[in-house]
Amino acid sequence: MSSGDYLPISVATLLPAKAVGLNLFQKEEESDRLMLYRGSDYPLNMDDLDRLRGRGVHLLYIAKDSGARYQAYLRRLLDPKSDSATVTPQLRAGALNEVVLDVLRTSFGNRHVTETVASIGKLGALTAEIITRDEFAVSDLFRVLHHDYATFTHSTNVAFYSGILAAALGYSQEEVERITTGGLLHDLGKLEIDDRILCKPGKLDEKEFRQVKRHPSLGFRKLAKRTDLCEGQLMMVYQHHERLDGKGYPVGNVGKNIHPWAKVCAVADVFEALTSQRPYRQPLSRAKALEIQQRDSGTAFDPEVLECWTAVIQNA
Numbered sequence: 280m281s282s283g284d285y286l287p288i289s290v291a292t293l294l295p296a297k298a299v300g301l302n303l304f305q306k307e308e309e310s311d312r313l314m315l316y317r318g319s320d321y322p323l324n325m326d327d328l329d330r331l332r333g334r335g336v337h338l339l340y341i342a343k344d345s346g347a348r349y350q351a352y353l354r355r356l357l358d359p360k361s362d363s364a365t366v367t368p369q370l371r372a373g374a375l376n377e378v379v380l381d382v383l384r385t386s387f388g389n390r391h392v393t394e395t396v397a398s399i400g401k402l403g404a405l406t407a408e409i410i411t412r413d414e415f416a417v418s419d420l421f422r423v424l425h426h427d428y429a430t431f432t433h434s435t436n437v438a439f440y441s442g443i444l445a446a447a448l449g450y451s452q453e454e455v456e457r458i459t460t461g462g463l464l465h466d467l468g469k470l471e472i473d474d475r476i477l478c479k480p481g482k483l484d485e486k487e488f489r490q491v492k493r494h495p496s497l498g499f500r501k502l503a504k505r506t507d508l509c510e511g512q513l514m515m516v517y518q519h520h521e522r523l524d525g526k527g528y529p530v531g532n533v534g535k536n537i538h539p540w541a542k543v544c545a546v547a548d549v550f551e552a553l554t555s556q557r558p559y560r561q562p563l564s565r566a567k568a569l570e571i572q573q574r575d576s577g578t579a580f581d582p583e584v585l586e587c588w589t590a591v592i593q594n595a
């Protein structure tokens with residue numbers, strides 16, 4: 280099998296078990312080759328998991344055809360009735376992240392809008408329910424997020440950040456749900472843009488950048504007629520690259536004409552982009568990302584929203 284036949288899974292989603300139930304593979308450091316780490320009928324105990332984390336191994340791999348079994352296992356972890364003594368908040372955050380990623384990976388992969396919107400509506404609600412629980416800790420989530428450069432990874436992270444930020448700003452539970460769903464959808468227009476441009480290592484030329492800048496309008500146009508999305512969600516899609524000073528795109532609206540939810544999405548979006556791997560650079564630390572965003576407070580970002588996000592991150 281080639282590496283394309285495997286799926287990365289977060290170590291943080293694994294519980295000690297008498298038998299893993301899945302063949303787990305590990306990436307060799309030098310060669311990037313995948314080697315069997317644990318056969319499906321072998322036990323995995325707490326020491327094994329601690330040792331992996333101690334070595335800085337946060338991802339293992341499973342064969343793609345085991346994906347459905349892994350997803351079923353994750354959904355059992357997310358069930359509110361699952362045993363809260365063994366299913367820690369971090370495990371639950373890890374499971375949630377993998378489930379959201381899987382749904383987005385599949386629906387974005389199919390490039391089918393109706394299906395995408397339908398499947399993520401429920402996910403937005405589930406995500407909001409978990410991130411607004413008392414025992415939820417942002418630091419747990421950070422430990423389990425992936426930071427590669429794929430639109431669905433970016434959208435998953437932006438959805439978590441937007442939901443957490445909305446909750447911290449005092450939005451109602453229902454609004455947090457809608458904002459989280461809006462975060463999952465905000466870059467939908469990128470499905471229309473050539474992957475070679477989106478994944479290009481290095482700077483985009485003017486023509487390529489003009490293409491990328493179409494994605495808010497393309498996404499908005501695809502979703503505008505849907506009755507299951509509200510105005511705020513559509514504005515998250517359409518206005519998340521607008522800036523308070525009117526120098527953003529696609530329209531160049533100034534602050535008072537930018538929807539408050541789009542301002543939330545803008546802060547979450549740029550923070551995610553700065554703290555994730557890009558084809559041309561390493562991820563920045565959270566502190567560095569906040570420092571960069573602070574320079575644009577009041578020009579790109581709404582100061583109050585950014586202030587709130589800074590407090591969330593610094594207290595995580």
Ligand SMILES: [Fe+2]
Pocket residue numbers: 465466494519520548
């Ligand atoms: Fe975007």
